[in-house]
Amino acid sequence: DADVTQTPRNRITKTGKRIMLECSQTKGHDRMYWYRQDPGLGLRLIYYSFDVKDINKGEISDGYSVSRQAQAKFSLSLESAIPNQTALYFCATSDPGTGLIGEQFFGPGTRLTVL
């Protein structure tokens, strides 16, 4: 079983719709991240959470919100989707306490298309 899972894997939605992307992990890591990937731009950080009570904005948080329901679950919401939010979205986890400095573990991604 995958350590970091994302649902859905693909989603097509319309402008103005609310959509939620979900991430679950079985790695027991406290830190979780949401990134978006756009061609030629690499991965950009949307939000991150270092524990259930700690949520922080990343470099491109406008238009997004998150919820950390438990250590294992971190959801990303688009309150009113717009076409330029069409992208590949990745969830990741990390646990620097184990000595894995900076290393992050990624889910398989969610491909979101906003029409």
Added chain:
Amino acid sequence: AQSVTQLDSQVPVFEEAPVELRCNYSSSVSVYLFWYVQYPNQGLQLLLKYLSGSTLVKGINGFEAEFNKSQTSFHLRKPSVHISDTAEYFCAVTDIIQGAQKLVFGQGTRLTINP
């Protein structure tokens, strides 16, 4: 803040040829450096990392990278590529943003192996 530049957006090579994917980062202060690989329709996985010590780092699948502090570079190399190496490769560096250590990614290099 740190930034990462991957100098080539696409690199086509023939099978069994050597390859070098170039990566430069912006700061010479103490950093941790990573290469991640993204195979088609998959999430990112760690290829190798430099934390300290030997400047030549060996990773999975025969890849290696050399940390060059004076040139602020961390180029990825493989002496003989295989069709299965076709993927997108991301260089990343740790940075302290808002008091927390996070990864900053380059734009990605798409490696295409031709038979």
